[in-house]
Amino acid sequence: MSKELTEKAKLLVNSARELFFKHGIKRVSIEEICQKANVSKMTFYNYFKDKDELAIHIADIILDAELNNLMENDAKPIHFEEKIRNHMLWSYQIYNESGNEFFSEALDADESTVFGKHVKEKTLEVFKFSKNMILKAQKKGEVKPGLKIELIMFLGDMTKKIMANPEIQKLYPDKIQMFKDICNIFYYGIINSEGDKPF
Amino acid sequence: MSKELTEKAKLLVNSARELFFKHGIKRVSIEEICQKANVSKMTFYNYFKDKDELAIHIADIILDAELNNLMENDAKPIHFEEKIRNHMLWSYQIYNESGNEFFSEALDADESTVFGKHVKEKTLEVFKFSKNMILKAQKKGEVKPGLKIELIMFLGDMTKKIMANPEIQKLYPDKIQMFKDICNIFYYGIINSEGDKPF
């Protein structure tokens, strides 16, 4: 897939992204992607080896954008709390534009598959950057001192999984509220607010 | 499917309802339904001829409940506007409990298929009752006089289709707002409010 993407290829990517987000990867066929994009199947195989490669490409676009957004926010001269709030908002808009089947699947993806392995690796990059960001914030006193970064990272990963969990989603007819609640527990629970004494 | 439903069969119905609502009928396999319900495939075929029969059964449950809810509200000594508001609320809760793929599909279902034909017929019953309800309301002066019931019914049908249209849904990140807007146009636009003069 090292080729430059033409108009037709972009149509395929967009069509696939919409379908994957809505239905998940395994429930969408290549022909369906082509039909939605009004592109012939041969053109699909001209640009992508198979469905997995296309899915990886889409995951990359999104995860790259996520990393980029994290970096942008981190570069701003604002409090950690605001950086996170900004990024939360951004994430919400991207991941919820039409369902979240794609990443529910991606996060649970079997690591033995090509797709699963790739997503895990890519996610790790974002993970590392976040970790560093939190570390810096902790040093500046914006995050509770003494908390292990590894623990915070683990909880951050859990946060995503919790949000993708159907049982949790059932509890919230309003997805935005769910998002806020879970993020609040994670982020604002670790903020070093003035009156707090270390536990 | 005239058999009484046992516990296992109910598990199948519930599991299928969830999956159908979320992914639509065609994207869900019988085995998947069985797995989710923790019921063997043979038991499935013991109660249902095929996926269509199960889908019809589920559609019946919901459409019967809808008709029932309409009747209940109609029996109350309240203004037409409130009857409709109650029913709207009920409908919203049912149809949006986890996506609406099932009825998007059902409403567009090919009439040549067994499923499509059945759903159309069943919908017609609800349709007839609504028609009568509107007619009564019109006679009582609660709906604008002069409006053809057939036109109102047609618009009512359109309303459902509009709500199921992906393009329209895209316009509304907030589905509740979409629902309100569309229903308001349909229902409250036809209400005989005090100051209005007949057009």
Next chain:
DNA sequence: TACCAACCTTACGAAAATAGTATAAATAGA
């Protein structure tokens, strides 16, 4: 005990959907 109904597992062949390829023709821009 013997029996029965509901359900299970395993296995299987048939049918349908999907994947992926080959070929030749159409299109559109340099």
Next chain:
DNA sequence: TCTATTTATACTATTTTCGTAAGGTTGGTA
């Protein structure tokens, strides 16, 4: 015109799904 891109069609291979058969397990009941 030459070239690159895209398309349509047609085909085979693979995978998924369907639907059935056979035999075993469980738990309640006469």
